[in-house]
Amino acid sequence: MSDTTPQGSDAMPGTALPAGTGPLAGLRVLELGHFVAAPFATRLLGDLGAEIIKIEPPGGDPVRQWGARHQGHAPWWSVHARNKRCITLDLKKPEAVAIVLGLVRQCDALVENFRPGQLDKLGLGREALLKARPGLVIARISGYGQDGPYRDKPAFGVIGEAIGGLRHLTDHPPGTSDLPPVRVGVSLGDSVAGIYAALGVVSALWRRDKAGGDGPAPDQAPTQRPGTEIDVALTESVFSLLEGALPEYGTLGSIRQPAGGGIATAAPTNAYRARDGIRVLIAANSDPLFRRLAMAMGQPDLLEDPRFSGNQARVAHVRELDALIGGWTAGFDGAALEELVTQAGIPCTRVFNIADCAADPQFLARGMVRAVQDPLHGEVLHPGVVPRVDGAGFPPRSTGPAVGADNEAVLRDLLGLDAGAIETLRAGGVI
Amino acid sequence: MSDTTPQGSDAMPGTALPAGTGPLAGLRVLELGHFVAAPFATRLLGDLGAEIIKIEPPGGDPVRQWGARHQGHAPWWSVHARNKRCITLDLKKPEAVAIVLGLVRQCDALVENFRPGQLDKLGLGREALLKARPGLVIARISGYGQDGPYRDKPAFGVIGEAIGGLRHLTDHPPGTSDLPPVRVGVSLGDSVAGIYAALGVVSALWRRDKAGGDGPAPDQAPTQRPGTEIDVALTESVFSLLEGALPEYGTLGSIRQPAGGGIATAAPTNAYRARDGIRVLIAANSDPLFRRLAMAMGQPDLLEDPRFSGNQARVAHVRELDALIGGWTAGFDGAALEELVTQAGIPCTRVFNIADCAADPQFLARGMVRAVQDPLHGEVLHPGVVPRVDGAGFPPRSTGPAVGADNEAVLRDLLGLDAGAIETLRAGGVI
Known part of the structure; x- marks a missing residue:
C-alpha cells in the first residue's frame, strides 16, 4: 500500500454487521x-x-x-x-x-x-x-x-x-x-x-x-x-x-470583533495570495518567527521598523504589515512559496481544498481518507x-x-x- | 432570580474543591x-x-x-x-x-x-x-x-x-x-x-x-x-x-467551494444588512418559507418569477435574490426587521455579538451565562x-x-x- 493512494477497500455492504471492535463495542x-x-x-x-x-x-x-x-x-x-x-x-x-x-x-x-x-x-x-x-x-x-x-x-x-x-x-x-x-x-x-x-x-x-x-x-x-x-x-x-469572549465582556465590557483572516491579538498570521491565486497560510506571530519571515523575505529592515517591533506593535499595524507580506507572496507561485516559508522554519501551509485533503500524505498514512x-x-x-x-x-x-x-x-x-x-x-x- | 440577569454567584474561590456532582464524579x-x-x-x-x-x-x-x-x-x-x-x-x-x-x-x-x-x-x-x-x-x-x-x-x-x-x-x-x-x-x-x-x-x-x-x-x-x-x-x-465534501469529491470529482454568507445548495439564506447596520440572518430556504418571505416583503410577484421558482432556480440566481432581499431589509432597523420576519414564521435572528449572547433570555434561563x-x-x-x-x-x-x-x-x-x-x-x- 502506497502513501499516496487511499487505504484499501475495507468496508462491506449489506445488513449483517460484524461486531464493532472499538471501545464502545457492546453498546x-x-x-x-x-x-x-x-x-x-x-x-x-x-x-x-x-x-x-x-x-x-x-x-x-x-x-x-x-x-x-x-x-x-x-x-x-x-x-x-x-x-x-x-x-x-x-x-x-x-x-x-x-x-x-x-x-x-x-x-x-x-x-x-x-x-x-x-x-x-x-x-x-x-x-x-x-x-x-x-x-x-x-x-x-x-x-x-x-x-x-x-x-x-x-x-x-x-x-x-x-x-x-x-x-x-x-x-x-x-x-x-x-x-x-x-x-x-x-x-x-x-x-x-x-x-x-x-x-x-x-x-x-x-x-x-x-x-x-x-x-x-x-x-x-x-x-x-x-x-x-x-x-x-x-x-x-x-x-x-x-x-475568552464572555469573561472578557463581563469584566471589561469589550465586545470581540471579527479579524478577517488574521488573529486579533497576534500578527502576522493570515492567508496570503500567491501569484497563481493559491492562498498560503503563514503564521509568523511571534518575535522569533517574525524574524525568520523578515529574513526569508530579504527585508531585515522590517525588524528595525518600530511599527513591527514586538507583537503589540505588529497588531496595531497589521494592515500595513499584511500588505507588505502580500506584496512579497504575490511574487511566487503557491507551491514555491509554501516550500520557501516552510524551509525558513515558519508554520505554513497552502489552504487545502477537498482535493488537497484527499491527496495529503499524512491523512492517507493515518487512514483519514479511505476508499x-x-x-x-x-x-x-x-x-x-x-x-x-x-x-x-x-x-x-x-x-x-x-x-x-x-x-x-x-x-x-x-x-x-x-x-x-x-x-x-x-x-x-x-x- | 430574574430571567434577564445572570444566574447567581455560585462558585467559590480557593483550592479545596467540593466533589463534583456530574456523571464523571469519581474520576x-x-x-x-x-x-x-x-x-x-x-x-x-x-x-x-x-x-x-x-x-x-x-x-x-x-x-x-x-x-x-x-x-x-x-x-x-x-x-x-x-x-x-x-x-x-x-x-x-x-x-x-x-x-x-x-x-x-x-x-x-x-x-x-x-x-x-x-x-x-x-x-x-x-x-x-x-x-x-x-x-x-x-x-x-x-x-x-x-x-x-x-x-x-x-x-x-x-x-x-x-x-x-x-x-x-x-x-x-x-x-x-x-x-x-x-x-x-x-x-x-x-x-x-x-x-x-x-x-x-x-x-x-x-x-x-x-x-x-x-x-x-x-x-x-x-x-x-x-x-x-x-x-x-x-x-x-x-x-x-x-x-459530504469528501465522498462527493471521491465519486464526482467535485471540489466544494465557499458560499460566503449563504449555503451552496439552498437559497435564500444569508445575513442581510438592516438600515442601522445590524446583520439579520434570514433562513427562508424552502418553498413554504420563501412564500412567507415574499409575502412579508409585499412582493408576491417573486413567487411567479421563474428565477426564484423552486430551490434549484433560487440557488442558480442567488446573487439577484440576495440583492432583492438586501434592498428590502435596508429599509428597516434591525430590531424591527427581526420582529417582522419572525412574525412571518421564518427562522430569523440578528447576528449576535458577545453582548447579545450575555443578555439573551434563553441563555440566561438555562444557566449558559453565569456570574x-x-x-x-x-x-x-x-x-x-x-x-x-x-x-x-x-x-x-x-x-x-x-x-x-x-x-x-x-x-x-x-x-x-x-x-x-x-x-x-x-x-x-x-x-
Whole structure:
C-alpha cells in the first residue's frame, strides 16, 4: 500500500454487521434522528464500536437527498449512515410506537433531535422510555434546548451559529467590506452538538455501568438503574467555542470583533495570495518567527521598523504589515512559496481544498481518507475515525443502507417477529 | 432570580474543591497541557464532574496571559482552568518526573498536548505511565497526530483549519472579493480536538470500568487492566466536520467551494444588512418559507418569477435574490426587521455579538451565562456546561487558580509529602 493512494477497500455492504471492535463495542444505541446533529452523534458512537439502529419515516430521512448526487444518490449518505442498521416506522401508528419501545428495551441509549416535546406527544416521553428500559440514556438535541422561553422556536443550523456568537466573528474587520459575514461553510452547530451529545451519552453510561460506585449493587436488579437525560442545544454548542469572549465582556465590557483572516491579538498570521491565486497560510506571530519571515523575505529592515517591533506593535499595524507580506507572496507561485516559508522554519501551509485533503500524505498514512466499497456508488472516499484509539482506525463495517433495508433483520432478530407479522406491518403502512 | 440577569454567584474561590456532582464524579484526570486543546478537554471533563489536576511549568501555562487583561490577569483563565487544581513542576528535573508518576498512579486518565514523542524523552512514555497506573487512559492531542510523515511538523490552530479543509470554505464565492478567506474567529481546531479527546477518554474508561464484559474479572487485580491511548489531531478534528465534501469529491470529482454568507445548495439564506447596520440572518430556504418571505416583503410577484421558482432556480440566481432581499431589509432597523420576519414564521435572528449572547433570555434561563465570583476579578461571566445532564447546570466549583496555588495541597494529600519535603522541592526549583 502506497502513501499516496487511499487505504484499501475495507468496508462491506449489506445488513449483517460484524461486531464493532472499538471501545464502545457492546453498546446498542437507537437513533430517532434526522438531518445532521443526531445522526452525526450516532455515527461517532458507531465509529467507536457501538451498534446503531436508526429509525426513519417510511419516506426516509430527508438528509439522504442532501448535497450532490451520484447515480441518483447522495454520496454523503454512505458516510453519514455508515455502521447503522436502518428501519422504517410511521410513528403516528400505535404499532410503531410499541415497536420503538420494544427496541428501546434492548438498547443502552437513545439519541433524538425532534422538536422538544414532540416524542412525548407520540407516546415516547421520558416515563414510557424509562419504563421500557430502566437506566436508558436519552440524548436530546435541539436548536435552543429542552426548556426555557425559546425552546419551541424553529431553529436551523445557521441560526445556531448566529445566536451562538460565531457568525459575528467570521467576518472581515468592521469597515473593511460591505460583504456579509461568511458561514463557516459546514453545519458547524449541528456537528459540534453531535460530538457533545456523544460525549454526554458515554459519560452517563460510564456512571451507569461502572463496577462499584453508584452503579447497581451486585444484588440489585439492573431495573434499579436510574436513567439520564442529556440535553444539547445547537446554540449552546456554538457558544461553548468562544474561548475568552464572555469573561472578557463581563469584566471589561469589550465586545470581540471579527479579524478577517488574521488573529486579533497576534500578527502576522493570515492567508496570503500567491501569484497563481493559491492562498498560503503563514503564521509568523511571534518575535522569533517574525524574524525568520523578515529574513526569508530579504527585508531585515522590517525588524528595525518600530511599527513591527514586538507583537503589540505588529497588531496595531497589521494592515500595513499584511500588505507588505502580500506584496512579497504575490511574487511566487503557491507551491514555491509554501516550500520557501516552510524551509525558513515558519508554520505554513497552502489552504487545502477537498482535493488537497484527499491527496495529503499524512491523512492517507493515518487512514483519514479511505476508499470504501459501497453497493450504490462503487468506491467512495470515507473520512476515518476521530479519535484514533490504540492506533486503530476502525474501518467502516458497512456503508449507509437503503431506506428500510434492515426492517426484516431487526424486527426478526431483536423482536422475534416472523415473516407474516412483518408483512402485516408493511401492509398496514407501519413500516 | 430574574430571567434577564445572570444566574447567581455560585462558585467559590480557593483550592479545596467540593466533589463534583456530574456523571464523571469519581474520576481523577491529570493534565499535562498548555494553550487550548488539552486544557479545554480537561475543562469539559471537569465540568461533568471529574477531578482535574493540571501540571504547569514553574512559569505557568502561557495561555494564562492570552487575550484581554483585567487587573493584570486574563479573564479567560477564570473559565479555562475552572474546576482544576494547578501545580507546578519543572519536568526537566528527575524529582518532578517521579512526582508525575506518583500522581499518575492515582489518576484514571492523562491528557497531554506536548509535541509527539516529547513526554517519552522526559521519561514519561507509555510504558512508564502504564507501569505506574495499569489501565490508564492516555489522551494525546497534537497538530498532525502521533505518527505519519508529518507528526513532527510544527502546528498552530490556524494551520489545522487550513489543512482540515475548513479555511477554504470560510470565504466568499470565487470572484466575489480580493479579501482573504476569514478565520473562524476562534481556535476551532483546538476546541473540537478537545471535545474529541474528552469523548475518547470517557469511551475508553467506559470499556475499562464497566461491570462484566472485558473489564477485569472479579478475581482479577486492577493491575491487569489494559491501558488505552487516544490520539487526536487538530487537522483531523477539523476534517471530520466536512460532511459530504469528501465522498462527493471521491465519486464526482467535485471540489466544494465557499458560499460566503449563504449555503451552496439552498437559497435564500444569508445575513442581510438592516438600515442601522445590524446583520439579520434570514433562513427562508424552502418553498413554504420563501412564500412567507415574499409575502412579508409585499412582493408576491417573486413567487411567479421563474428565477426564484423552486430551490434549484433560487440557488442558480442567488446573487439577484440576495440583492432583492438586501434592498428590502435596508429599509428597516434591525430590531424591527427581526420582529417582522419572525412574525412571518421564518427562522430569523440578528447576528449576535458577545453582548447579545450575555443578555439573551434563553441563555440566561438555562444557566449558559453565569456570574461567578473570582478572587482576582470579582464577578466574572462564565459559560455554562454543555451538555446539560438531567437538567443540571453544574455551577463551577472553583475558578482558575494562581500558578502553583495547589502545590502544597496536592503534594500533601495525594503523595503524603510533608512541609519540609515540599520546601526542599521548592528550594531545588522542582516546583
